[in-house]
Amino acid sequence: MPYPTAHQRLALLPANALRALLAVALVLLAGCSPYRIAGDMAMNFATGVALPNALTYDDFRIGCRAAEGLGAPTISLEGVGTDVDRVAILLLLGGGVCHEFRAAEHELAFLRAMRAQDPVTAQDARIAQKRLHAQAAHREYAAWRRFVSHYELQLERAEVRCPRLRDRTDELVFLVGLLSGVQAVMNDTQSGQAMNVPRDVATQVMHLSTCVDSARWWDLPLALRATIWHVVPMLAPDNVDPLQQIIDIARAGEKDGMRLGYVVWALATANGGDLAAAKAAMREFAAVSARYTPNHDYRMLDAIAGDIMLTLSDRIWTEQTGHRTPMGALGTFPDDPPPPAADISDLL
Secondary structure (H helix, E strand, O other), rough: EEEEHHHHHHHOOOOHHHHHHHHHHHHHHHOOHHHHHHHHHHHHHHHHHHHHHHOOOOOHHHHHHHHHHHHHHHHHHHHHHOOHHHHHHHHHHHHHHHHHHHHHHHHHHHHHHOOOOOHHHHHHHHHHHHHHHHHHHHHHHHHHHHHHOOOOOOOOOOOOOOEEEEEEEEHHHHHHHHHHHHHHHHHHHOOOOOOOOOHHHHHHHHHHHOOOOOOHHOOHHHHHHHHHHHHHHHHHHOOOOHHHHHHHHHHHHHHOOOOHHHHHHHHHHHHHHOOHHHHHHHHHHHHHHHOOOHHHHHEEEEEEEEHHHHHHHHHHHHHHHHHOOOOOOOOOOOOOOOOOOHHHHHOO
């Protein structure tokens, strides 16, 4: 039997295969490379499938490592023309937070060395801590710049012009972009301004936070604004108590299964030097945690809240005792008054 000609072989192909070949040919002729197609598909999968599912996990450390591991491969897809901004913003902030937790470990080492009167070890730990804060600020400021570019924000304008946010994922990415700006400023400050992050980023975050429906996100955008008002009272509107607003937002979040508001409360007061108020936030956080159910769709955000609160508690415990928070002791502190002695008459 003679070998079929090219024309005869083409005729033997199923109709579906012919249509697929034609589609590929048209794409290639249009100048779109297969790498670009693969990159676009990967980004669609990341925002449409991977992100919503990852947010339901309650182990943030897995997400932290994933952010670091996937950051460079994701951003490299820009080289084939894929728009990676939304995913890159998320990964860069996640990678920055990884460094923040590492910096916290070196801070605990510094506190232990100071208690042991070991200045050389203390100095080394402090240097390592500052380096990690600088690296965190570097990643987070990169996320902020990408956020500003992606949404074409005109920060030099006096009047805020909000972009059109297409869906809830877009709103989440916008919020993450705002958090990136805040964290970049805070980590750069703790590094001794090694990255020279502009201080006015915090004010820009305050204005841009009005672009998101605050009520849809447990009032976290309003809590961000209130935090800045608490730190810089001259920016606060008249007749507004920023700290009370933060506390109210934290307590309201409980019914939606979200404890991030308590973290805002604790961080705003701890960074302002009000340790008693920060302890109050931690005590209430621990009490709430014993009686509520986390929001299933955003369990990872709730888990982050737990990790941050434990880190703040470890700082207090280590400074006062030399060791971190004992198991099950979140919400208690070494200088708490001892419980009242039992009245023996109650036993008779």
